[in-house]
Amino acid sequence: MDSLKVIDNNRVIWLNVTGSGNETSAHIQQNNRMTIMFMAFEGKPLILRLYGKAKVIHINDPQWQALFTLFQPTTRARQIFDLSVVLVQTSCGMAVPFFDYVKEREQLKDWAIKKGDKGLKEYWLTKNQQSIDGIPSNNISKNL
Numbered sequence: 001m002d003s004l005k006v007i008d009n010n011r012v013i014w015l016n017v018t019g020s021g022n023e024t025s026a027h028i029q030q031n032n033r034m035t036i037m038f039m040a041f042e043g044k045p046l047i048l049r050l051y052g053k054a055k056v057i058h059i060n061d062p063q064w065q066a067l068f069t070l071f072q073p074t075t076r077a078r079q080i081f082d083l084s085v086v087l088v089q090t091s092c093g094m095a096v097p098f099f100d101y102v103k104e105r106e107q108l109k110d111w112a113i114k115k116g117d118k119g120l121k122e123y124w125l126t127k128n129q130q131s132i133d134g135i136p137s138n139n140i141s142k143n144l
Contacts, residue, residue: 001104002072004036012036012050012083013067017076018112018120019128025056025079026131034083041101045093052085076112078124 003015014036016024028034034054040046057063057080067080112120130136 005070010052010085012052012085013070014081014083015068015071015074015077016079016081017074017108018078018123021132022078022128022137023131024081025128026135026137028054028056028081029137030135034081036083039096040093041096041099045096047091047093047096049089049091050083050085051087051089052083054081054083056080057082074109074112075117075120076108078120078128 001017003017005013005015007013024034032053032055034052036050038048038050057067059077059079063082064080067082068077071077115123128137
């Protein structure tokens with residue numbers, strides 16, 4: 001899925017799509033630290049981590065349109081995480097197993113299309129308002 005963009009040497013944005021929870025958004029409201037980890041599943045073993053400070057950008061936020069246009073259009077988009085990278089670290093990754101990429105899964109896209117815009121917004125209101133431990137996910141309802 002086309003959901004991660006490197007903006008410059010110290011900034012990455014991640015398009016977050018509909019899911020059954022909204023843990024990352026909720027926890028960033030309490031502490032804006034974020035780590036994104038990449039692993040090599042083929043070739044040379046390597047793990048790469050981006051550490052930084054993140055903010056959540058919702059559909060009605062002023063920055064949304066400029067950032068959202070950097071991605072392929074999708075009705076499933078619920079927020080964008082904007083990460084200011086303060087540290088990049090690598091490690092060996094020698095214990096990461098080899099995996100073969102087969103294809104993208106289409107279930108989420110198909111489900112979201114079937115739900116439609118109204119159905120997705122209702123889903124967000126019932127399923128994405130708080131983390132599993134009760135932390136608000138930045139009141140996603142104000143952005144619908």
